[in-house]
Amino acid sequence: MHDVIIIGGGPAGLTAGLYSSRGKLKSLLIEQGLIGGLVTTTEWVENYPGFEEGILGSELARKMEKQATRFGLEIINGSVTGVSIDGKTKRVVVDGDRQYDTRALILATGAHPRKLKIPGEDEFRGKGVSYCATCDGAFFKGENIAVVGGGDSAVQEGIFLTKFAKQVYIIHRRDKLRAEKILQERAFANRQIEFVWDTVSEKITGDDKGVTAIQLRNSKDDRRSVLDVQGVFIYVGYNPNTEFLAGLANLDTDNYIVTDSNMSTSAPGVFAAGDVRSKPSKQIATAVGDAATAAIAAEKYIEENF
């Protein structure tokens, strides 16, 4: 029996693991993909305190992992396929066959990029359509790229892609951006970035070599146009990774986990932290704050209930 099982190995999960293992609780973290989660898909992190020059996303993830395992956090790789509660014991099933029991459970499963759901998106995935600029940007040297979206990720990754692309078009359905002001200023000052406002993407087209164009429609006058691009990078928000919960804890209307200020979910002894939690901001700094709160609350829960 573990004291704490943490599902998800991004900044929230690693921070929860740091606090729990340093608190001498028998702690296990389960990650299905890469330790660090979405942080590893961003090149530079400039708004996480303590790194005055910024830090590479992959480097920050590596540091968080080392710091957590230093205090004895056990990390395993696997996909959680089921979670159930039996009395006060929480049971986690990994890859359908491995089973782990725990006193407290911290859900830090994060979110995954949302799809545009337009024709051509799946067909040309990996053939010009991408959700990760740091992964795939280098394959578009000297070419034209469309970035779809208007939030922090769209603008930040659009700026990053100008390192490779000849021209980056940021296609946004509104007439102004949601992104942070500092990112907006940088993007507006970048001559390789052109904004396409009030525009929805309708179809991605290409040939057997990959993407050749994106078809657009202006939402104000319905005028249609076509941009010749070889890459389409999609940053239109995120969906939470909560499917596996199957009703274990209450979710909001967008399927994010609802918690109180202690990060407790509707299920006693089950906590949530980071991007998977229903909250207004999705930042590394807020994720680690959630996780510290959750880990402390989990410790208190164990003391009072076992």
Added chain:
Amino acid sequence: MSDAVANLTNDTFDSVVLKSQGLVMVDFWATWCGPCKIVAPVVEELAKEYAGRVTFGKVNTDENPDLASRYNIRGIPTLIFFKEGKVLDQVVGAVPKAQLKSKLDSHLG
């Protein structure tokens, strides 16, 4: 670094992959690619499980840009399945091991 997955270059690719009669699976990757780090150990495991039946290789796309452009690589990891030198199928992104196994099994037929 395991011998089970051969490190292929511009010089060795054709002789290992295109001249092979049997099934070959090639992992296109780069050091800076996070999802590639998820796929690499899975490919290593598959190489052991399918030893003798399937040839496995990997191509560093930074060091071998000609191969990356020959196969129109636009995202990594990309896994390409070859048979008798022809591209049968490909998978982009970090996909579960079970999915790769079923692809290998179906191509082995």
